[in-house]
Amino acid sequence: MVGIVVVSHSAKVAEGICELAGQMAAPGQKIIAAGGIADGGIGTDAFKIQAAIEEANTGDGVLVMVDLGSAVMSAELAIDMLVDELKDRVAIADAPILEGTVAAVVDASIGQPLVSVAATAAGARELRKR
């Protein structure tokens, strides 16, 4: 199963999204939070994200969900720091972080490949509230 990493400036947001999306996950589905910076403050930390990606990978690659602004840059930096063979199997989702994570987790849980999970996450942009 494709692993999912949730990157937010807030550790609480990242953990909360993982908690919620975990309700939709099949057993064994990895959903790893990488929120906040080392001292617990608001921000994103490339080292934390790198460790989360490594933890989320079970061999099928990892989709990284990001919130605002510099979360994307930190995630890109984290991917740069990975070993080459993993680097090629990680993607950053261009998707809303909550709806995208929920949709991605369902798709990953049914065994879809990274390209499909990433497309499903991006498709969550079109979900209407009513």
Added chain:
Amino acid sequence: MTKIELVLTNAAGLHARPAAQFVQKASSYASKVTLLAGTKTADAKSILAIMGLGLGQGTKIELTADGPDETACLAGLQALVESNFGEG
């Protein structure tokens, strides 16, 4: 090709967690499964399509399965819907 009609009786309808359970159950079978509600159809294995329908409690749905395990597939989905997705 096999068809069944069901009514969503659980409180949440086919949203969020029930939608995820439904898609995961449908995906565990080889058959192609289509959900019809009113005039709208959705691929039962697509979480976006199912969540996008936003079907609430009391909605009548028709499920069509086509494939080698279509009977087992519809029986599995029927059991899930009729169990109210474990909502109790």
